[in-house]
Amino acid sequence: MKTLGRYDRVDLPELGLRNIHAKVDTGAFRCSLHCQSVKIIDGELEFILLDEEHPEFTGHPFRAKHFHEREIKNSFGESEKRFVITTTLTIHGETFEADFSLSNRGSLKFPILLGRRILQKRFLIDVTQRNLSYKEKFKNKKTTKKRT
Numbered sequence: 112m113k114t115l116g117r118y119d120r121v122d123l124p125e126l127g128l129r130n131i132h133a134k135v136d137t138g139a140f141r142c143s144l145h146c147q148s149v150k151i152i153d154g155e156l157e158f159i160l161l162d163e164e165h166p167e168f169t170g171h172p173f174r175a176k177h178f179h180e181r182e183i184k185n186s187f188g189e190s191e192k193r194f195v196i197t198t199t200l201t202i203h204g205e206t207f208e209a210d211f212s213l214s215n216r217g218s219l220k221f222p223i224l225l226g227r228r229i230l231q232k233r234f235l236i237d238v239t240q241r242n243l244s245y246k247e248k249f250k251n252k253k254t255t256k257k258r259t
Contacts, residue, residue: 116240145216
């Protein structure tokens with residue numbers, strides 16, 4: 112079993128996002144993804160990821176045919192309705208599907224929150240560490256370049 116620290120960088124390949132900062136939060140049940148301007152158009156969910164201050168921001172609207180709405184408690188214990196999408200997540204070289212609630216995390220340091228639902232039975236968490244997957248990714252790239 113691979114180890115994650117308190118935060119890392121992850122990829123969301125279906126959404127075109129690479130090396131995005133993510134906070135590991137074993138207190139949260141689900142994952143959350145920072146977005147803005149969420150609306151339903153012709154039965155599809157349209158949303159814009161990140162915000163203008165983020166270096167990966169494109170302003171490109173994404174559309175999801177498969178989504179649902181769920182009551183989710185925020186960090187203050189207050190329930191709110193959020194849209195949830197399923198997309199692929201890559202971390203530590205593993206790619207798997209994960210549900211992400213879409214919320215405005217603009218006031219928070221990390222645009223992605225990884226909850227315990229996807230962490231358990233996949234990763235050990237060592238809160239004294241950080242960016243373990245990201246460091247491993249670039250260590251492997253350097254090793255591959257040296258062989259060629």
